[in-house]
């Protein structure tokens with residue numbers, strides 16, 4: 001049975017993303033209603049959703065081991081979970097965190113961008129766009145509880161949140177490091193960063209592909225709080241309570257006012273952005289850079 005049918009919600013996210021409901025690839029996840037706290041605890045293979053506080057807050061745990069790379073299957077499941085939460089009027093806020101030790105997310109899955117065909121690159125990029133749009137324009141209060149390394153696409157995800165809490169650990173580096181891979185952060189990645197830390201700091205961070213350690217991330221404004229590792233989630237819930245004290249309609253309209261122009265820039269040129277990505281990523285030189293980077297990651301282990 002198709003996942004969207006089982007959920008009984010219109011699955012616009014997936015339709016927009018053009019993603020097929022690939023039951024086999026998804027491992028046919030079951031959306032299991034939980035025990036005492038009812039239907040609001042659910043899980044797919046790669047995303048766990050648990051109740052956070054007072055039934056109004058959900059905690060979404062990214063669970064795509066080993067490093068929570070944003071594969072197409074992961075994006076598909078994440079978008080379904082998010083849509084489910086957006087559609088449930090009981091929820092007002094979501095804490096996004098990682099279930100993988102020491103890594104919030106390793107960013108876009110390099111295997112989706114290396115050695116595939118143009119059709120696959122287009123499908124993947126559409127899903128990445130959808131993730132960004134859905135998160136950036138979410139009516140929910142989003143708090144990123146960043147409990148580990150947070151490069152590139154992981155950082156983008158965190159930047160879409162309303163607040164970022166980073167664990168105080170040497171592994172918890174955060175930034176848009178695309179240039180280190182020989183690739184270029186698209187304009188909407190750049191816009192999201194500029195909206196957070198300003199133009200000059202973004203110019204430096206993007207060109208140098210900086211991955212900021214916690215103290216520097218705090219100083220530049222990339223994150224809002226740095227706390228000991230074991231306090232990331234409790235801090236996220238306490239910050240959430242502060243944001244939920246504001247009436248939703250006023251906060252939501254204000255958020256939309258602040259973010260709409262940035263989102264519209266992509267919405268107006270989604271197809272051109274996909275074509276640009278496909279032609280860029282298909283270049284021999286870019287494929288070579290990705291191959292070298294993947295080999296470096298493998299060698300690091302050996």
Ligand SMILES: CCCCCCC/C=C/C(=O)SCCNC(=O)CCNC(=O)[C@H](O)C(C)(C)COP(=O)(O)OP(=O)(O)OC[C@H]1O[C@@H](n2cnc3c(N)ncnc32)[C@H](O)[C@@H]1OP(=O)(O)O
Pocket residue numbers: 066067069102103105106107108109110111149151152153154177178181183184185186276277280281294297298300301
């Ligand atoms: C016009 C448009 C242009 C294109 C724009 C594209 C924008 C791109 C955005 C991105 O997000 S690109 C991805 C950037 N990510 C990174 O640079 C992070 C790379 N990973 C790491 O630095 C480390 O893995 C880590 C996250 C710090 C974790 O380190 P740890 O020591 O815990 O694990 P590893 O042994 O390094 O990795 C385990 C395993 O996972 C594989 N892997 C790591 N990252 C990725 C990834 N992003 N995609 C796919 N696979 C990844 C790694 O190769 C290892 O695999 P195996 O050797 O076990 O097979």
